[in-house]
Amino acid sequence: MKDVIIIGAGPIGLACGISAKEKNLDYLIVEKGTLVNSLFNYPLNMTFFSTSDRLEIGEIPFISQQPKPTRSEALEYYRRVTTTESLNVNLYEEIINIHKTKKGFNIETSKNKYSAKKVIIATGFYDFPYLLNIPGENLSKVKHYYSEPHPYFGMNLAIIGSANSAVDAALETYRKGAKKVTMIIREKQIGENVKYWARPDIINRIKEGSITAYFNSEVIKIFKTSILIKSKNKEIKIKNDFVLAMTGYQPNFKLLKSLGVDFKKDKYKTPRYNEMTMESNVKGVYLAGVVCGGLKTNKWFIENSREHAPKIIESIYKSI
Numbered sequence: 089m090k091d092v093i094i095i096g097a098g099p100i101g102l103a104c105g106i107s108a109k110e111k112n113l114d115y116l117i118v119e120k121g122t123l124v125n126s127l128f129n130y131p132l133n134m135t136f137f138s139t140s141d142r143l144e145i146g147e148i149p150f151i152s153q154q155p156k157p158t159r160s161e162a163l164e165y166y167r168r169v170t171t172t173e174s175l176n177v178n179l180y181e182e183i184i185n186i187h188k189t190k191k192g193f194n195i196e197t198s199k200n201k202y203s204a205k206k207v208i209i210a211t212g213f214y215d216f217p218y219l220l221n222i223p224g225e226n227l228s229k230v231k232h233y234y235s236e237p238h239p240y241f242g243m244n245l246a247i248i249g250s251a252n253s254a255v256d257a258a259l260e261t262y263r264k265g266a267k268k269v270t271m272i273i274r275e276k277q278i279g280e281n282v283k284y285w286a287r288p289d290i291i292n293r294i295k296e297g298s299i300t301a302y303f304n305s306e307v308i309k310i311f312k313t314s315i316l317i318k319s320k321n322k323e324i325k326i327k328n329d330f331v332l333a334m335t336g337y338q339p340n341f342k343l344l345k346s347l348g349v350d351f352k353k354d355k356y357k358t359p360r361y362n363e364m365t366m367e368s369n370v371k372g373v374y375l376a377g378v379v380c381g382g383l384k385t386n387k388w389f390i391e392n393s394r395e396h397a398p399k400i401i402e403s404i405y406k407s408i
Contacts, residue, residue, distance in 0.1 A: 090114045092404055093195055093204040095343075097177050098124050099145055099166060099390045100377030101210035103397035105175045106146040111405045116204075117175060118197060120182035124166045126214035127159060131256055132236045134159045137283055142391035146173055186347055192372060206404050207347075210376040211340045213385050218335040220248070224310030230331045237264035244268045244327050246315050248307055249334035250279045255290045257332050262299050270326060271301040272317055281386060307331070339379045347373050351382065358382040365403035366396050374400045 094104045097119035108115035122128050136143065136159075140152040143162060150157065150165045157165075170177060182198040192205040217232035219225060234257040245266045247258050250273040262269045271294075278290055293299040305319035315328045344351075344359055350369045352358040359382060361368045361375045368375055376396040381387035 089192060090116055090202060090204040091408055092116075092206040092208060092401075093118060093193070093202055094208045094210060095119075095183055096210035096212060096377075097170075097179065098126055098210060098212050098377065099143065100212075100393055100396060101208070102166060102169060102173075102175060102177075103145040103394055104208050104210060104376055104400060105177070106169075106173055107397045107401035108404075109173065109175070111401055113401065113405065113408075115176060116202065117177045118181050118183065118195075119177065119179050120198075121215070122179055123170060123177065124163065126212045127162055127166070129214055129233055129235075130159045131234050131253075131260070132159065133260065134256065136162065137252075138389065138391045140165075145169060145390075145394055145397075148172060183343065186343075188347070188370070188372070205408050206372045206374065208374045208376055208400055209340075209344065209347075209379055211343065212378045213337045213339045216338045216340060217333070218338060220307065220333055220335065222307060222309055224315075225333075227310055227312065229312070229329065230310060230333060232333050232335075234332050234334065237261045237266070240330055241265040242267050243329040244270075245330050245332065246270045246272060246307070246326065246328050247332045247334060248272050249336070250275055250277075250282070251334065251336065252279075252282055252286070254332070254334035255279075255282050255286050257334060258299055259286065259290055259293065262293065269299045270328075271299060272305050272307050272315075272319075273301060273303050274306055276303050337385065338383055339385075344368075344379075349373060349375075354382075356382040356384040358384065364399070366400045367403060374404070376400055 091113040092115045094101050094117040097117050105117045135156045140150040140157045144150045152161050185196040187194045193207050195202045237260045240261045247254050294301045302319045308318050309316040317324050348370045350360045366374050377393045378388045
């Protein structure tokens with residue numbers, strides 16, 4: 089029986105592994121995708137909001153060529169951390185079931201079965217996009233992830249949303265030759281939390297007409313060659329080749345609920361946990377990273393949730 093199974097090989101899951109190793113605990117990190125899978129799914133040319141030093145884990149320096157590191161630099165850094173620390177990580181191994189026992193937990197994955205005294209949930213939120221739940225969303229032209237602008241060259245592109253991911257996609261596809269970029273935005277303006285260097289850029293592109301934006305609007309139906317939107321109580325049909333639904337992402341609530349984790353009665357479905365130890369209401373189940381914020385996915389980042397790892401491992405170390 090292992091001391092702890094860590095679910096999720098993102099930066100915070102890796103940080104938990106480093107802390108567990110420092111305490112000589114028998115641990116294993118299990119990840120359903122590739123290493124730092126959420127970061128891998130970021131746009132190819134994405135630049136982080138945080139500086140490189142705020143993304144560091146395990147006291148291993150993160151050296152970037154620019155003040156703000158890029159996605160490729162982050163992937164290289166976390167690969168180096170994993171190799172340098174010789175972390176025990178099983179990739180492409182999805183959790184199928186976790187059953188609580190008197191002694192701990194029995195864990196079934198797509199490849200193996202394990203038993204562990206404790207479990208850490210560090211699954212992030214990027215793997216589960218919010219669905220539009222409208223007719224036509226299942227068409228192949230609809231994408232919930234954006235990686236690069238090339239596929240949209242010469243195309244009529246609709247982007248749903250106004251947060252960082254939507255703004256980045258709109259600016260990049262416009263500059264890389266999309267025929268027409270149209271943003272459909274529920275709010276009355278571009279989000280206040282958009283990166284400070286991108287917000288004035290997108291506002292100016294909209295003002296000059298380079299990018300079209302419909303505010304206080306929503307897509308109500310998607311067709312093969314067009315979309316239907318509702319804007320200020322009027323329905324408008326727009327010629328369209330691709331839709332990027334940058335509507336945000338959510339944690340793996342299904343996994344949390346299956347373990348019996350309770351949630352606060354708030355609109356964010358915030359899971360309950362002890363802020364001193366990060367242990368949930370279920371004894372032996374700890375929460376780390378973005379998953380702690382529920383639907384409020386802009387509360388926790390790498391830089392402010394790195395501290396979860398030593399808190400959790402210290403609690404586990406004292407209890408076994």
